[in-house]
Amino acid sequence: MSGVSVAKGTEDAVPASGDLVVLNNVNKHFGALHVLQDIDLTIARGEVVVVIGPSGSGKSTLCRTINRLETIDSGAISIDGKPLPQEGRELARLRADVGMVFQSFNLFAHKTVLENVMLGQVKVRKADKQTAEQKARALLDRVGVGTQADKYPAQLSGGQQQRVAIARALAMDPKVMLFDEPTSALDPEMINEVLEVMQQLARDGMTMVVVTHEMGFARSAANRVVFMADGKIVEEATPDQFFSNPRSDRAKDFLSKILHH
Numbered sequence: 181m182s183g184v185s186v187a188k189g190t191e192d193a194v195p196a197s198g199d200l201v202v203l204n205n206v207n208k209h210f211g212a213l214h215v216l217q218d219i220d221l222t223i224a225r226g227e228v229v230v231v232i233g234p235s236g237s238g239k240s241t242l243c244r245t246i247n248r249l250e251t252i253d254s255g256a257i258s259i260d261g262k263p264l265p266q267e268g269r270e271l272a273r274l275r276a277d278v279g280m281v282f283q284s285f286n287l288f289a290h291k292t293v294l295e296n297v298m299l300g301q302v303k304v305r306k307a308d309k310q311t312a313e314q315k316a317r318a319l320l321d322r323v324g325v326g327t328q329a330d331k332y333p334a335q336l337s338g339g340q341q342q343r344v345a346i347a348r349a350l351a352m353d354p355k356v357m358l359f360d361e362p363t364s365a366l367d368p369e370m371i372n373e374v375l376e377v378m379q380q381l382a383r384d385g386m387t388m389v390v391v392t393h394e395m396g397f398a399r400s401a402a403n404r405v406v407f408m409a410d411g412k413i414v415e416e417a418t419p420d421q422f423f424s425n426p427r428s429d430r431a432k433d434f435l436s437k438i439l440h441h
């Protein structure tokens with residue numbers, strides 16, 4: 181593991197306990213498209229990083245490389261000091277260490293909410309059913325949907341389903357949670373209930389990478405904002421610095437568009 185490091189400018193907020201996710205000169209192409217260009221990004225344990233940027237800038241691809249849903253062409257990614265495994269059981273374990281919450285909730289439709297949150301614990305973490313159920317119920321309570329445990333996903337609102345998806349990821353005791361636009365498929369009145377769960381997670385010290393256009397969340401929960409455009413990290417700053425004084429023209433242009441509608 182690498183030495184002690186904290187996010188720039190956030191010494192008070194981040195416990196100084198080392199780097200958890202390190203991307204080193206990462207490059208990826210989709211055919212002729214250079215979708216990730218020389219990406220260097222280090223995320224400290226307990227840090228909350230919000231990734232923003234225009235559509236097509238590579239935010240989702242970046243998230244997907246961190247749990248190896250996408251391969252990379254060059255560079256290196258490590259989690260907790262270990263390089264990403266290529267395949268097999270090691271890869272399954274890594275995926276469990278890296279919780280992922282997508283825009284679409286991806287719950288199993290034919291399993292109950294409770295079963296959805298138990299499944300990975302039993303299959304990947306080899307927990308016994310009783311332990312898995314106890315933990316699932318506690319997590320469902322924690323995200324505010326404990327009373328929905330025996331329903332099927334389709335019987336829940338979008339906001340409730342997304343909170344189940346968060347509970348399901350948390351059930352694996354992930355080292356880091358990746359959120360890719362977790363609220364952008366939700367009706368407006370359900371966005372806050374999901375953001376509040378994420379705020380609480382951040383306060384509890386979870387390491388989080390969050391792709392979102394929710395600038396209120398970025399301002400209140402992020403230790404750092406990473407701004408991407410055209411496959412590159414163009415700017416990194418604290419939310420205060422970024423929103424009040426963006427340095428690049430790309431960021432200024434992007435902010436003027438999203439903050440004025």
Ligand SMILES: Nc1ncnc2c1ncn2[C@@H]1O[C@H](COP(=O)(O)OP(=O)(O)OP(=O)(O)O)[C@@H](O)[C@H]1O
Pocket residue numbers: 210213215233234235236237238239240241242
């Ligand atoms: N599997 C794929 N095959 C080919 N091109 C892809 C693939 N996935 C993404 N791309 C392209 O890579 C670029 C970056 O896509 P990505 O989804 O990472 O962007 P994004 O920043 O998440 O955008 P959005 O804000 O719209 O979600 C886009 O031009 C996209 O069309």
Ligand SMILES: [Mg+2]
Pocket residue numbers: 239240241360
């Ligand atoms: Mg995306």
